[in-house]
Amino acid sequence: MKIDELVAVSTSLGGEFKSIEPHLIRLEKHLILRTYLGGYSLSELDTKIWLALKSNRAAVSFIKKGSYINLTRWFTYIEQVHPEIQTEVKAADDARKAKIAAASKAGGSYNLALQDADKGVVCRFLPEPSGYLHIGHAKAALLSDFFGHQAYKGQLRLRLDDTNPSKEKEEYQDAIVEDLALMGIKPDTLTYTSDYFDHLYNTCLGLIKSGNAYADDTDVDTMREERGKGIASKRRERTVEENLAIFDQMKSGTEEGLKNCIRAKISVDNPNKAMRDPVIYRCNTKDPHHRTGTKWKIYPTYDLACPVVDSLEGVTHALRSTEYTDRNPQFQWFLDTLKLRQVHMWDFARMNFIRTFLSKRKLAKLVDTGRVWGWDDPRMPTIRGVRRRGMTIPALRDFILKQGPSRNVVVMDWTSFWAANKKEIDPVAPRHTAVSVKDAVKVTVIGEEAPAEAYTADKPKHPKNLAIGTKKVAFSQELILDQADVKSFKDGEEITLMQWGNAFVRDLPAESADPIPSVTCELNLKGDVRSTNKKVTWLSTQGQNLVKAELWEFDYLITKDKLEEEDELEKFLNPSTATMEEAFCDEGVGSLKKDDIIQLERRGYYRVDQGIDDEWQGKKGRVVLFSIPTGKANK
Template sequence: MTTISEAQGQNFLQEIIEEDRRSGKHGGRVHTRFPPEPNGYLHIGHAKSICLNFGLAQQYGGKCNLRLDDTNPLTEDTDYVQSIERDVKWLGGEWDDRKFFASDYFEKLYGFAVSLIQQGKAYVCSLTAEEISAYRGDFNTPGRDSPYRNRSVEENLDLFRRMRAGEFPDGKHTLRAKIDMASPNPVLRDPPIYRIRHAHHHRTGDTWCIYPLYDFAHCLSDAIEGITHSICTLEFENRRVLYDWIVGNLIQGDRPYQYEFARLKLTYTVMSKRKLLQMVNEGLVSGWDDPRMMTISGLRRRGCTAASLRDFATRIGVSKTDSWIDMSLLELCIREDLNERAPRAMAVLRPLKVVIENYPEGQSEELETSNHPAREELGKRMLRFERELYIEADDFMEEPTKGFFRLAPGKEVRLRSAYFIKCERVIKDDKGQVVELRCTYDAATRGGDAPDGRKVKGTLHWVPASAPVAEVRLYDRLFSVEHPDRDKDKDFKTFLNPNSLEVLPNARVEPMLAQAAPEAFFQFERLGYFNVDSKDSQPGKPVFNRTVTLKDSWAKEQVKGK
């Protein structure tokens, strides 16, 4: 896996690691982890973290663990666990035998909590969650001591044991760290570290009814696993003091340290799992893997390659300053990767029938064409040319405007890898709609230029009339504005793009495309990059998703709309 680096020189995390190695800190070891919560599918922001953690470990000959932070049984599910594993593997993350769960350590974490109580550094508080919040104050108001703060060690141990035994209902008691209610940082004002939650856990079942909170479980899981560099995003920066306090009071010897980097902020999308889940639950998308979603599974289903996402992560770099990344950069990375690797093919999305009147009836021929203009190793394929064929309806204009160089009455164009054809007559239905073109072809122009030297400006893609029918889905950005969740007075869903999906059920594709394998990708000439949908395709009946257009058409549309 490629290490994420800034455009110029090393990023600050690489500098930290190299200094630690020079000084002998952690014995020169580098051990990172990727610790998602299994409460939803991973999104593109997680892709950056995956590339960073696994990439740094690989670069410095270290290790990276996959650890599922499953401390909230109300929101977690084995489906989420499985999706996380698939996504990490697909991106290139290898954890070998180092897949762990926070739930692996529940007994140890309970023991750590008991140790804090015995040290007089934790107590059982009987305030409600609302009362705890009110007592804590804020950045301008100092906190107040809980009336239960001075319970004896013995009473706290007894209450905590009874909490574990299930004697109390949810919310009756909370175990809190005993730090400093007057601290200028509210994080240190006796934060809760254990809560009562009578809920079935996806791994431990009903064994536990108390669960550690993230701040307690995360840092101690790092310590248990021997993590050296605990890398997280900037929203955890003010919580580093709590990380250090917990680890410092419970861990002897070599210990992990937390470092923060700026999370990915991508235009035209939302990154909140809560909001992604809301769209799934409300049926605004077809699921977590809807190709319009910026989840890793959605991007994969749409046709984005793992290599393009790794390239994107590398290009955006790692810094300590929040900044917005434009969606066009992601699309550029996808486009550049597919341009190099995608074999070419022809498909007609909105078919318009063409009859070559001077081509013999019942005759057909095979025309050779390249699968990629710059990669001979991808070979060649044969195109079946017939008297009847299809072109794009948009490639014909009965009264052409200035600059329209495609097919029009009396005009001549080239069919890709085939012949020059000329439109002689236009056939319309009883509503005046063009339904068929009658053309002639020049047999002397097969696969090349005209012998007499005449030129044509338009080259069209086409398929024979016998080409199979396929469904094509044209995906676009899910939101129509750059920052759909920035306006706090408006529901982010009001900015959903009504044109984010167009389904074309009667497209025609080259015969070889009918047998394409799921996730196979192609450049449909003149149209964009497409892949075979991994979910809805059937043998001989593929569904093609548009991954990205050939050019950044979105920017042009935005300028046009101003």
Template sequence: MSTTEEKSLNFIEEIVEEDLRSGKYKTILTRFPPEPNGYLHIGHAKSICLNFGLANKYGGATNLRFDDTNPTTEETEYVESIKADVKWLGFNWAKELYASDYFEQLYNFAVDLIKKGLAYVDDSTSDEIAASKGTPTQPGTPSIYRDRSVEENLQLFAEMRAGKYKDGEKVLRAKVDMASPNMHLRDPIMYRIKHAHHHRTGDKWCIYPLYDFAHGQSDSIEHITHSICTLEFIPHRPLYDWFIEKLDIFPSHQYEFARLNVTYTIVSKRKLLQLVNEKIVDGWDDPRMPTISAMRRRGFTPESLRDFCEKIGVAKRENLIDYSLLEFCVREHLNKIALRRMVVFDPLKVVITNYEVGKVEMLKGENNPEDEDTTYRDIPFSREIYIEREDFMENPPKKYFRLAPGQMVRLKNAYIIKCEEVMKDEQGNITEVHCTYLPESKSGGDHSNIKVKGTLHWVSIPHAINAEVREYDRLFTVENVDEAPGDFKDYINKDSLHVVANAYAEPALQHAKFDERYQFLRKGYFTLDMDTSEEKLVFNRTVTLRDTWAKEKGKA
């Protein structure tokens, strides 16, 4: 029996294979075309994986092209963050390109359409143009400027470029069909006047092409074979094809797939920007955000994101993917690579009364038991240790297997201890627990006659290092935020961040690295945060050890 199952092709792969088989293309060329007006999010991750993945699978290439046709919203900061995200996901582009590279060529395309009588300058206001478009059931009304002569349109368009007119004073429209049932074909605007500084071309241009005019032509200029978009661009495809046909240029073709929608998440740039501007989150890379930079900071791995995109597949119909699947993919990868460490969040002091005062014993702990070639770290053990306060109960119920008076537990990688005495302050609060240890019960030894059901993590008090731990959770409390009534901010999860200001970690974490992942035993998966300084280590929780939300929502 084969160890690898042959996966069925998705519908885009079927198209690509047929195009290559028929000889339509000798090789394929895709593109990832983000607008540099914000940070990429998890939806973009799917598009990146699809475009670059197709090219990798079929021996083609992918261009990274920035759709920078709106100077008022675009910044070099976003360009750099996008490039970093694509590289982090594990992909390399063939060419780094910009729609602004083609401004002169796009202008000449527009002139060509004017000469063919297929474009005209319109002096109408934006409100007048919108009103003249009609409705989906009623045809639009042609502009009074629609029949301007070719000569007049050429002159006016040249004057628009030269900066003779103010913003909004004139636009260039394609002359398509004001009665078309597709509203996008009712003489769409190709160019608008915008006196704004562009992040690459400076003040050279004061007219800028709109998406529908720039996108398909940019694809054609680059000879993109498969232009892959999300489903909301289906109504735009006839216009995409119309421009290419009328200009008689390379026939790039657009294909649409369902965008990625994930539960408990929003991907609207407008709403994400609102969260940032109103300081509901701490920037675009706040680990609760769905941006790629935020997921990277939180400790997600590129392998787990690529696996997630592979598992959800490529569909033609919109659906809502459970966030738990993303967490599953993250856990599955982190379990293989994360270094195991012990960290106590809420400490309770344990004194091992029969352990020699001042003695320090170096015990061995596996760095990762999932690794066949695992290495080991030294863990100091001493008379005084910390355990989690929740791991002790003075009056436990039946089947309580943690530490309690007269009860025994194993300390991970160490010894079995037995609770002998509980110490309290004047108010009756437990201050420390006194225990004895069984010297013959050392981990790794032959102690088959000693049976205990509970194993606790711990940290030696004299050797413990301080750390701040940030426990992140889902940012919203409802599955489908977009369809929830009222303001989306009403559903912010007030418990999405819990900070443990002073956790106690085993000393091996003193040498923690930003590119390493850690499993804090019995706590979850964590990564070092960029807020770490020489004075303090800061860790972010990437994901819990198991799906706690499913249990809370009654799904487990």
């Protein structure tokens, strides 16, 4: 064998007996009259293949039985003469346990007893490209990535479950791939269920021929009622020949074919309703598939495609949310009936948040009816939505992984979600200043210390993190303050102008003045800033070009903490979910770029959605800032 062939062998030792035996035979022949695989001393290739064999239970079984004399001799020799390899095995196992322990310490328990994990772990993420990924998908993807890549050094496969052309779009499939990349998830492979349409069609044919599936033209409402009551369909005892003929009609999309679906013949009255003859094939002649066009007029359902393709693709452990738990026996029925390779299941609780729904159908309705700006609207619970709201990817990953793979279903408040993000952004968010345009009060600065002319000085962007750099702050005799601050003043009161110093309030209008048009402040820079009760933000109208900004605040989309399946969405939609305030900001805000995150002093954190040169709702020349929740307010 050539070196490249040996390398190929080393990456292929992950299957069952039948799949690895050809590789063992090749190694057996190569090792005739050889002590090492290549050369006359232990090589990287020897180490790699020995470790691959050691971690494969099927391979170890062959070796212990002595089925291959030369391979057994080589394997034993390496183990005895090179004990350092055992150290490498232990180090890898210790590293895996350390990752699991660290993840468990950070939050949820990751100490799962995954079946047959010593044979290798291949996980998969299986989204349907019928919408953008939401935070529930993020949990499934990150957990599969953790177990597939980090905990067990295995694989993660991404498969887009594109079996319903009525809902799916290329736009959604591309967005899913992009969002996973943004979260730092790099699948080892990308496949589509549609890659297996021919195989799935033949699989369904086989089920019909073996008497394990039948064609049914029962209408949807009657079928639902019969399944609920455990009543057999009147079509359940159709002959194999009749079922095959109708399946062919379905494939051709004829009038007769369109009346029918194919159901697996599992049970009529099983207590688990998922086992009551589920539909496994449907007709769809109206919508072309975004990848296969009009080639197919029939499509497999998730219930059939999931176990078949999981087994075919070498998935060893399929993680999915507890809403699918009832389908686990059904999944196993298909594996057993079709005599497919075993795939182990693990269920975890999906993430639920108050006043939030994760139904892609309902989210799509909001988009289609213009209730939100799109799938990336900052009010949407999509990955792009929460990112546009200001959630950072490190905080998102950390928060979700801390939830762990527990099966306990809980409804969480958003406060903990955004509090995790605050810990990420607070140490690095530059500080800036904003004053409301509508409520700005003109302030005249007087006194011996008042500047004769406007000037600028360098000030830290972050008082506790000087590495963030400095910004220009303008000082002059003409300032603006927020109306709410000025209304709280008393004539003669000493206040602190943040980043400047103290001042006495002079010439405050009578209490009846509303709004207050102007006020005078006499500088007292020798005053003790610790002695004042009011520290206020301000902006100089001279010495800088003030920047116009839109400050956006967002609220929940719905008014009910938990939306039930039977609830009508329209009745619980919040009529007002977005408000905007125009503000003046310091000149430094004008240089901010999209996705920058800042803190406006005494207002909160904001993400830059549009820079000053970007167009926003037909306008330019202003910065658009989206308020980032901090965990204090339930928004």
